[in-house]
Amino acid sequence: MYDQTRAQQAADGPDGLAGRRAPGPAPLLPSDARDKIVQRLGRALNTFPDAPRESLEEAEAAFDETTALLMDALAERRRALRAGWQDQDPETQTAELHLALRQYRETAQLLLRL
Template identity: 40%
Template sequence: MADTALFPPGERDKLILRLQNAVGGFVDGPGDAVEDADRVLEDTIQHLTAALAERRRTIRTSWQPPETTPEATPKEATNTEQLRLALRDYRETTERLLQI
């Protein structure tokens, strides 16, 4: 898989910092800290969902031609090496998700 990071490092670091700030603020404002942590999780889920959708689009475009002729199926229009690489990327991405 060419690009294995689901979050750009800067975005990941921001989310970690926000979570650390929420945890650190618990003593002074437990309710606010929990609400902040909830927002961090929500933002993380949104970023992850968008990153996974983009990853899927990227993999699909690697093996699925943009336009196929009526007589050619996507399998016929794509060479075996492209299909092998796409299958590897699907497998690696799915395995990473299953480890969460």
């Protein structure tokens, strides 16, 4: 029995959250949205020699779209994280609260790497 317990703890990881560990935060923007913005920026760069002002306007629009999408994505992630713990019973398991804390930390670290 002792060996099984130790084996399960090893499988669960150091915090005992078997099956609940997220591999890290999901990307803030879906890949199709990121691809479209990258294409717009590429188009702006390629058209600069022939139409510099229009190129800059396109780049600015892509920037504005990116910031708006990121703000929406961050607001939704915050709402989802908060809903996961805010209205929970005061006796909520520490492991569940720890998972929420880790998700906040990972999202903040993702932002700091931008």
